[in-house]
Amino acid sequence: MKKFTSSMALFLLVASAATVVHAKDFEVAQKDKKFSQKALAVKVGDSVNFKNQDPFSHNIYSLSDTKTFDLGSYPQGQSKTVVFDKPGTVEIECAIHPDMKLVVEVSK
Secondary structure (H helix, E strand, O other), rough: HHHHHHHHHHHHHHHHHHHOOOEEEEEEEEEEEOOOOEEEEEEOOOOEEEEEEOOOOOOEEOOOOOOOEEEEEEEOEEEEEEEEOEEEEEEEEEOOOOOEEEEEEEEE
């Protein structure tokens, strides 16, 4: 019985490892009061790192139903990360610079 249990445990471990999907990490810079891109396509589980390359602070946020967040104000050289955990459209802005806009499309 012990051999069967070890074999079964190994099978379950291999089977579960085969279904693991690795999330991707993306970076969106903030430079010259703009996001480095206006649109981004990601998948559920992916993360986006928002890096401030401006000599002043930004406050990145979203009020979208798909993903609501507020990263708070952070200065040049710092970055903050958001993980997207469900599909849909996420509209992202800067609370300090209202012309900064980014749309993230999150798919399954």
